[in-house]
Amino acid sequence: MAEISAAGSTGTQSMRDSYMAMTRRKRAYGGIILAVFILLMITGFQTVEERSAGGFWEGLPRIFDFPAGVVSEAWDKIDQMPANLVTYFPALIETINIAAVSTLVGAILGLILSLLSTRGLAKWPRLIPLFRRMMDIMRALPEIVIALVLIFILGGGPIPAMIAIAFHTAGALGKLFSEVAENADLKPVEGLASVGANWSQRMLLGVIPQVAPNYLSYTLMRFEINIRASAILGFVGAGGIGYELRNAMTFGMGRFDLAAAIFVLLFLTIVFFDQISSHYRNRLVKGYQA
Amino acid sequence: MTMLSTNGDLRQQTADLFTRKKRVALAVPAVIFAYFVYVFIAFDVAGLADRARMDNARTLVADAYSYKTHVARDNRDAELSFAIEGSRQGNYPEGETPDWVQVDGSNMVVDLGGGHVVRYLADTLVTYESPDFETITLQLVDDVVVTNLPDPAPAWVNASDTRVAITADAGRLTYTRSKAEVFRYSKGWELFFFTLASPYYGAGLGDILFGDQIDPARGNIAGAWADFWDNSLWRHTDVFWALGETVLMAFLGTFGAAIIALPLAFLAAKNFAPVVALRFAVRRVFDFVRGVDGLIWTIVLSRAFGPGPLTGALAILVTDVGGFGKSFSEALENVDEKQIEGVQSTGAKPVQRYRFGVIPQVTPILLSQILYYFESNTRSATIIGAITGGGIGLFLTQAMQTQNDWEKVTYYIILIVIMVMVMDTISGWLRRKLIKGDEGGH
Numbered sequence: 001m002a003e004i005s006a007a008g009s010t011g012t013q014s015m016r017d018s019y020m021a022m023t024r025r026k027r028a029y030g031g032i033i034l035a036v037f038i039l040l041m042i043t044g045f046q047t048v049e050e051r052s053a054g055g056f057w058e059g060l061p062r063i064f065d066f067p068a069g070v071v072s073e074a075w076d077k078i079d080q081m082p083a084n085l086v087t088y089f090p091a092l093i094e095t096i097n098i099a100a101v102s103t104l105v106g107a108i109l110g111l112i113l114s115l116l117s118t119r120g121l122a123k124w125p126r127l128i129p130l131f132r133r134m135m136d137i138m139r140a141l142p143e144i145v146i147a148l149v150l151i152f153i154l155g156g157g158p159i160p161a162m163i164a165i166a167f168h169t170a171g172a173l174g175k176l177f178s179e180v181a182e183n184a185d186l187k188p189v190e191g192l193a194s195v196g197a198n199w200s201q202r203m204l205l206g207v208i209p210q211v212a213p214n215y216l217s218y219t220l221m222r223f224e225i226n227i228r229a230s231a232i233l234g235f236v237g238a239g240g241i242g243y244e245l246r247n248a249m250t251f252g253m254g255r256f257d258l259a260a261a262i263f264v265l266l267f268l269t270i271v272f273f274d275q276i277s278s279h280y281r282n283r284l285v286k287g288y289q290a
Numbered sequence: 291m292t293m294l295s296t297n298g299d300l301r302q303q304t305a306d307l308f309t310r311k312k313r314v315a316l317a318v319p320a321v322i323f324a325y326f327v328y329v330f331i332a333f334d335v336a337g338l339a340d341r342a343r344m345d346n347a348r349t350l351v352a353d354a355y356s357y358k359t360h361v362a363r364d365n366r367d368a369e370l371s372f373a374i375e376g377s378r379q380g381n382y383p384e385g386e387t388p389d390w391v392q393v394d395g396s397n398m399v400v401d402l403g404g405g406h407v408v409r410y411l412a413d414t415l416v417t418y419e420s421p422d423f424e425t426i427t428l429q430l431v432d433d434v435v436v437t438n439l440p441d442p443a444p445a446w447v448n449a450s451d452t453r454v455a456i457t458a459d460a461g462r463l464t465y466t467r468s469k470a471e472v473f474r475y476s477k478g479w480e481l482f483f484f485t486l487a488s489p490y491y492g493a494g495l496g497d498i499l500f501g502d503q504i505d506p507a508r509g510n511i512a513g514a515w516a517d518f519w520d521n522s523l524w525r526h527t528d529v530f531w532a533l534g535e536t537v538l539m540a541f542l543g544t545f546g547a548a549i550i551a552l553p554l555a556f557l558a559a560k561n562f563a564p565v566v567a568l569r570f571a572v573r574r575v576f577d578f579v580r581g582v583d584g585l586i587w588t589i590v591l592s593r594a595f596g597p598g599p600l601t602g603a604l605a606i607l608v609t610d611v612g613g614f615g616k617s618f619s620e621a622l623e624n625v626d627e628k629q630i631e632g633v634q635s636t637g638a639k640p641v642q643r644y645r646f647g648v649i650p651q652v653t654p655i656l657l658s659q660i661l662y663y664f665e666s667n668t669r670s671a672t673i674i675g676a677i678t679g680g681g682i683g684l685f686l687t688q689a690m691q692t693q694n695d696w697e698k699v700t701y702y703i704i705l706i707v708i709m710v711m712v713m714d715t716i717s718g719w720l721r722r723k724l725i726k727g728d729e730g731g732h
Binding site for chain 1 (some may be wrong): 325326329332334338340343346535538539542581582584585586589590591593594596597598599600601603642656673679680683686687703707711714
């Protein structure tokens with residue numbers, strides 16, 4: 001008995017030792033990673049500050065100067081605010097249109113690309129890697145690159161922004177879509193194939209109904225992102241409210257009352273569409289599970 | 291009987307459902323189509339053909355894979371100049387010329403290929419020989435460009451009293467009062483590796499690696515390496531710094547935002563919030579920060595911090611605090627209470643409960659979200675850099691503004707795509723590892 005208990009206690013002892021050693025090692029690794037991370041953050045921050053015109057600590061107190069200027073100028077001309085909001089409303093509509101069209105076009109393209117690049121569904125299985133690489137490149141190209149090149153060729157306006165965002169959206173949604181399609185049940189597809197349905201019929205009737213809620217939910221999320229993107233692209237010359245914002249900022253010293261009106265419109269639009277989209281996304285996902 | 295009637299009802303219901311589905315199936319494409327028609331009119335797509343500058347597109351494409359050499363003679367002092375892309379860094383050294391030019395004093399013969407030859411003769415006289423057209427002569431007489439061109443001139447000639455431009459496939463001759471200049475297009479990015487000032491210009495990879503020492507002062511590989519990075523035309527060092535700066539902006543913004551958002555997310559999560567009013571307030575702050583959007587933050591912050599990558603990093607940071615705060619607090623609301631209770635039952639204090647009961651549960655989710663944001667912020671940093679003037683975005687917009695550095699634009703685009711893909715791959719690999727590690731732990 002005594003022998004066994006002694007053996008047991010040394011067993012526990014060695015177990016505890018090895019556990020403590022492992023914990024120490026884990027802590028040491030964690031500590032090293034943390035230290036490297038903190039070092040990276042600090043040196044990175046210093047590098048960035050060195051390469052900038054202004055410093056962080058000099059800028060920090062001034063951070064509210066510009067918002068305060070905008071608010072006070074807007075407040076002085078508060079009677080013109082409704083008129084300004086009305087003036088910029090068409091530009092806002094243009095920005096929303098850019099986002100909506102590019103989301104639609106991107107989603108349709110992404111849908112086709114995703115079905116062509118999903119194992120088990122692809123029309124030409126040998127070309128799957130090709131379509132995947134295509135989507136990777138479409139996703140990797142930031143919208144601004146395509147937009148700037150197209151502005152040079154097509155001139156300013158909403159079309160370059162629309163094409164640029166649609167291109168990127170097709171790549172981004174295509175990847176998400178194909179991840180969903182990979183989990184789709186293949187039985188309906190086989191059933192349709194057995195009655196002689198061609199590829200597009202199999203996809204339309206066998207796959208799309210299964211994946212539609214998820215696809216719609218991703219598309220709505222992308223629409224939110226694209227509204228922001230189309231506002232930013234406007235700022236580099238592609239029409240819509242972003243373009244008006246840049247003009248308002250560069251009139252002489254800047255017409256801050258106009259900028260304030262645009263800020264208000266943009267903020268309300270983004271919040272509005274965020275709310276709508278998250279409401280419907282919740283409903284889609286929950287309805288799907290029920 | 292009841293069975294039958296329900297069956298009838300069911301049949302009716304099914305039929306109704308199918309009619310409704312049929313209508314929806316037809317209506318959705320119809321609505322989308324109608325919307326496209328509206329946008330087609332609103333965006334004036336039909337007028338696009340008039341607005342589009344196809345000549346710009348041609349220059350862009352041609353310039354993307356070729357370079358032009360400028361050969362010029364000054365009409366006043368008859369000085370000859372040879373420069374690649376017409377830039378100072380591309381000047382040929384004294385006494386050297388491209389091999390398709392033959393110089394004789396202040397006269398020269400420029401062979402554009404395909405039978406197009408430009409002869410620079412005495413006293414500002416220039417002749418242009420081409421296979422399908424008579425020889426064109428151009429000369430400056432009393433400060434007016436005099437030619438033997440018929441009236442009207444052919445479509446590939448653009449002529450006035452002060453300026454004549456002849457455009458051919460292989461190049462272009464422009465004759466103005468100040469000078470007669472020939473552009474000759476050749477394939478490739480000529481000075482990509484070395485400028486003409488470098489002794490390694492024109493040397494092949496084999497010559498540099500295995501050949502004789504080219505520059506007596508330096509070893510071949512070290513010298514070539516230094517000259518490549520110091521290339522004053524393509525500015526490789528600056529470009530790679532800019533790429534690093536873009537990634538750095540994304541890194542600082544994303545991880546800085548995560549560090550700030552994590553404690554705030556505890557205040558905003560239903561199951562951890564100490565005070566309901568505080569939770570509500572923190573949530574509204576997240577919503578506000580997210581709603582204001584990166585563009586407005588960029589503009590606001592650039593007024594305080596000036597142009598440069600600092601503004602970009604802070605703009606990403608501020609915007610993402612909102613996004614992270616929202617998703618972190620959602621992740622915290624979904625934690626399993628049992629583990630926290632388990633830790634509590636051993637007598638752990640609140641901080642220890644968070645450390646050992648909550649953090650291990652949410653770490654994989656949070657890290658995977660952070661990495662996902664990091665990935666997409668690499669792209670955002672390019673755009674924000676173009677607005678605030680930092681990183682590769684600035685280089686891109688600068689190269690575009692000159693409207694003739696399209697080979698550089700192409701180069702930057704390729705680099706951006708590679709940068710984004712590399713970041714995607716790294717973050718995807720890390721995320722897969724994290725999720726796998728999480729599964730292994732259970």
